[in-house]
Amino acid sequence: MKKIRIMIVDDSAVVRKVLTEKIAKSSEIEVIASASDPIFAMDKMVKDWPDVVILDVEMPRMDGITFLKKIMAQRPTPVIICSTLTEKGAETTIQALAAGAVSIVTKPKAGLKDFLEDDANDIINVIKIAAKANLKRMVQMEPVAKIQPKLTADAVLAAPSTRAMAQTTESIVAIGTSTGGTQALEAVLTSLPRVSPGMVIVQHMPENFTAAFAKRLNDLCEIEVKEAAHGDRVIPGRALIAPGGKHMLLKRSGAQYHVDIIDGPLVSRHRPSVNVLFRSVAQQAGKNALGIIMTGMGDDGAQGLKEMLDAGAETLGQDERSCVVYGMPKEAHKLGATPKEVALSKIPLEIMNYWNKK
Secondary structure, three states, rough: OOOOEEEOOOOOOHHHHHHHHHHHOOOOEEEEEEEEHHHHHHHHHHHOOOOEEEEEEHHHHHHHHHHHHHHHHOOOEEEEEEEEOOHHHHHHHHHHHOOOEEEEEOOOOOOOOHHHHHOOHHHHHHHHHHOOOOOHHHHOOOOOOOOOOOOOOOOOOHHHHHHHHHOOOOEEEEEEEOOOHHHHHHHHHOOOOOOOOOOEEEEOOOOOOOHHHHHHHHHHOEEEEEEOOOOOOOOOOOOEEEEOEEEEEEEEOOOOEEEEEEEEEEEEEEEHHHHHHHHHHHHHHHHHHHEEEEOOOOOOHHHHHHHHHOOOEEEEEEEEOOOOEHHHHHHHOOOOOOOOOOOHHHHHHHHHHHHHOO
């Protein structure tokens, strides 16, 4: 079987050395080259192009973002960002994901060698996932038309004050995604009008990165997007993204929904887990919810989406043609959890059609 060919681009000699040694233990992967900065890396890549690149973001002579954009423009290749757990690093990493990186490996500021040695198996799994990503789908992503709000008489004349407090969050949208999901979520959420259903979202992402991701989306979208905090209400025009390292559950109190943010074990190898969110939506919202599963590796969310469907919710999956990795939607479809699959470009319309008929 053909091995996955890796290039490591990092200005830390320790990172390059330890990663090379650990990856060499896998029979499915080989490191064909390493470089201390993007200038050296590009010279080597021209001669022997890798299948996957592991890339630091803060390096001399050229930063990782600029190099990533050059790779995507010249020859789209799966790139794994190897970033330090800092607020500044998180913001830069989110920019890298938006530019086309497929995954993140977080490295601490201290104890780096021990971390790389202890987490070698996880890094190898991330490489295998990245190698399967279809970058053509990411680069050639269909444009998503901006949805115009469906206006009511409220646009001209305010409703009577006796009804002003009657607005509730009876209907919500729950979304789960992983590899390729940062770009897919941006495409979906930026196309929605300000008056949209309340949303709860799990995007597989390490701790410390979801806040920067939510902030980026909030700056781009008409709706409010925020990293969820314990007790946050789910209201129209707001999307809550589960914080990395925590599970997010939907709760209902009377006619209102809010979220609980809790600790807990990894579920389906993830925390936050899409299955945990979807199960809570099935239990708390039932037929008053729309569940959507999008691009991602593995099966997290498949069982939870089936539970939503069985509870009376509407469900759909992203279709294979538009997925960067058709893993999670495929497993959901195999379980019978998605009666309908649609292209990424159609998901905003599905959300608004669901909202407008409720």
